[in-house]
Amino acid sequence: MKKLILIVAICSLAGAGYGQKKPKINQAEKARTDGELAEAKQIVDEAIEHEKTKDDGKTWYYRGLVYATLDTTSNPEFQNLADNPLETAMEAFAKADEIDPEGNKYYITNDAGLPVLKDQQLNVLWGHYLNQGVEAYQSENTEDAVKYFTKTQVIQPKDTTGYIYAGLAAQSGKDYETAAKNYYVLIDDLDYHSKDIYNSLIYIEGSVNKDDEAALAIVRKAKEQFPDNIDFAKTEINTLIRMDKVDEAKAEIEGAIEKEPDNPELYFTLGVMYEELDNKEKAQDAYQQAIDADPDFYNAVFNLAVLNYNVAVDLIKEKNNLGISQADQKKAKEMQKTIDAKLKAAVPHWEKANELQPNDRTTLETLQYIYNQLGMDEKLVKVSKQLKTMDGEQ
Structure with a gap:
């Protein structure tokens, strides 16, 4: 009797093992191209858990394709199958690259029978969202424009375009918090420096957020990037005046002049300060000193x-x-x-x-x-x- 029970148990275990079939990952791609996104998702979700497919780069590559398609589909039947499908797609692509850094296996075949590489597919996806954002912006739907431009950042996080456009769209829609967030990424993380971006940040921090300290910090950073820009020099002086720090500004400039008496930019800045204070005579003297230091x-x-x-x-x-x-x-x-x-x-x-x-x-x-x-x-x-x-x- 015990032997019979043992045999039954072994058979049960074997049956259970046999029931866990290896997912056919190629079928996920076929289901995706056929528009059967629920089936495609089920296959790739199982594949990343299965012992025989979870470490295969193509498993993760196809998962990326499926979830990217879920994010772009206009079919309401599939739009709620996953939360944040684009982020999931990009994580899957990253995992595929981790498994196979060369990525030689990652491509699909187009209608002409030619291979389309993963990088090419990602560029198309990036362009899709960029165009969606532009269309939304042109329709004055700034909220959707920001949404689509932000998706381009997910696909190409080092590309400045998505942050510039998202910032401009957000600012146009008076979503200053989102605009500033994008602008700070540009100047702090991506080493992108534009006078317009700095002016927007100065306006947001100084006029919208009423944070003169933050505005002053941005102005001074702008001056480092554009030392010959007159407007930034004037804005710094105006900000200091607004902060009741005229004496501090004057002392700072004059102290710098003592250390660098031949620096024309310092005399120029002093002239700007006096001009903003409507002291034309002293402003004229300071400008002349700048010219004496450098006639050109x-x-x-x-x-x-x-x-x-x-x-x-x-x-x-x-x-x-x-x-x-x-x-x-x-x-x-x-x-x-x-x-x-x-x-x-x-x-x-x-x-x-x-x-x-x-x-x-x-x-x-x-x-x-x-x-x-x-x-x-x-x-x-x-x-x-x-x-x-x-x-x-x-």
């Missing part, structure tokens, strides 16, 4: 030119607001002398700016106006010709 330092030359010119412009506005009385007309004549003197004082700076950057339209148009006001006809003809050449006129 364009930013200081340009700012000094603008500063001198604006003095004349303010006087012109005041003069134009005078009445027609005899006293007003007398005052206007006296003011015109001062205006002409200020314009003449501005000329050398504008001409130097034009010498350093000869195709700057603002500089040329300003010189054109000054030459006309001062009756400097020969120079007027020359600069007008330069402008026409820029416009493609003969």
